[in-house]
Amino acid sequence: MLGLAPLRSAPLPIRASATACGRNTSQLANGCQLSLLAPEAAEGDTALPENMHKWRMVIAYDGTKFKGWQYQPSIPTIQYFLEDALICITKLDRKKLCLVGAGRTDTGVHAWGQVAHFTTPFSYSCLSSIHSAMNGLLPPEIRVREISAARPEFHARSSTKxxxxxxxxxxxxxxxxxxxxxxxxxxxxxxxxxxxxxxxxxxxxxxxxxxxxxxxxxxxxxxxxxxxxxxxxxxxxxxxxxxxxxxxxxxxxxxxxxxxxxxxxxxxxxxxxxxxxxxxxxxxxxxxxxxxxxxxxxxMSVNYDEEILKPPEGSPPISFGRTHHLRFSWFRTVNRGLSWPASFC
Missing domain, CATH: 3.30.70.660 (Pseudouridine synthase I, catalytic domain, C-terminal subdomain)
Incomplete structure (x- = not known):
């Protein structure tokens, strides 16, 4: 488990401060400090190094409160909050994460099927924990619907069909x-x-x-x-x-x-x-x-050729989020002819 407590604020409060190296940082409500780097000229268009792993996300968001997709320092954009959550979870800076979205939606535009990819120098054996942590850190208007491993040649934008x-x-x-x-x-x-x-x-x-x-x-x-x-x-x-x-x-x-x-x-x-x-x-x-x-x-959706969406060999299963269940089922109790617990009487 990643041990990240969910935040229940909308949007996440941002507090800017100066670091010793002269860069700005932002601080999430849970205390994670995140570097505010200037946006890169190109977004992850270089070839993936051998020791890096690529991950694909499908994202939904209510764009009402956000200034579009594109990252801007200290401005509430979709990419900004996704990167903040990923930096907090992976401890990587945004240059290594190389988060790229399929479409740069404008201010106020919504999405049900936005697709993005990011990279890490390590792999995951299970994606449900990072998936849960992402949605715990994000504002309620943004949700990662699924996370999966991606092939090195997959690119959220340039691979689009x-x-x-x-x-x-x-x-x-x-x-x-x-x-x-x-x-x-x-x-x-x-x-x-x-x-x-x-x-x-x-x-x-x-x-x-x-x-x-x-x-x-x-x-x-x-x-x-x-x-x-x-x-x-x-x-x-x-x-x-x-x-x-x-x-x-x-x-x-x-x-x-x-x-x-x-x-x-x-x-x-x-x-x-x-x-x-x-x-x-x-x-x-x-x-x-x-x-x-x-x-x-x-x-609504970003479509790709089926071949490019096939995960690499040995990848962890795709995560669609965790479904929670009550430990006690009154249906099983009735079917088995068992007595009701005292709390139900």
Missing amino acids: SKVYRYKIYNEAIMDPFHNHYAYHSAYKLNPHAMQEAANYFVGIHDFTSFANAAHNDGERRPTKKITRFDVTEMGAVLQLEVEGTGFLYRQVRNMVALLLQVGKEALPPDIVPAIIAARDRKELAKVALSAPPHGLYL
Whole structure:
């Protein structure tokens, strides 16, 4: 057992202090001190050394309180808290952990199936303890759903085959307060059939320059992406838009949704989509639609080829978390005809 007591604070309090070497550190509520290093220029893109082991995580989070995925010192991001927990458990610094996420979700965006990998110079015989410790240290809005050993060639981002994003729209006159942080509210009655017709134009291989916002860390963007499906589904008051593609540019999904909202309001015809795609100019989209807000967006899954997901030989079993059971079962007592314990009488 790792012997880490669970923290029950949301978010985890951060206290900054200076170290003798001039770096900043943060301190979790349980006393673990964590180094705040400047983010690396590249995230784990080098070959894995022979003595290192790689681990894959599937992560879910409510993005409402966080400033996106990307690590930033002393700023509450998803990567920041995951690294803090891993540093506390493994006693490694973030340069050795090399935590990399499959998708850099934006501020306020949620995830059910974010994937990340990290490395350690040692192996584990059982993953359930580190899994339990991770979720004990993380804020309740972030949960590691599973941990498994990964092949040396696996990379959470570059090995990706496709990603699935979902956008939720609450389409009634009065917003349901329980959907307030998790769906965009449209008081305009939307036409889902027109939206589906427009969404079909996105399917295929296109240059999506018109649907990409500029980002300071984009580097050399490759605007040509393949969309394999774009489904518009009515679920009572909720309109669900789900898109799968080989990759997406910065804010591409939210910009595509914004245009579909205009089509759904019947302010624009469905065939506006191929015209804006062909323009390859972000300003053309800006003339007719603003980007949809982040709180309706979810990263649902990141998909890989089955071969790359096969664990190395001799790896510990995948951990899906521990299920707890009562030591005494009243079902077994009744079935065996035993008497009730005094505490039940």
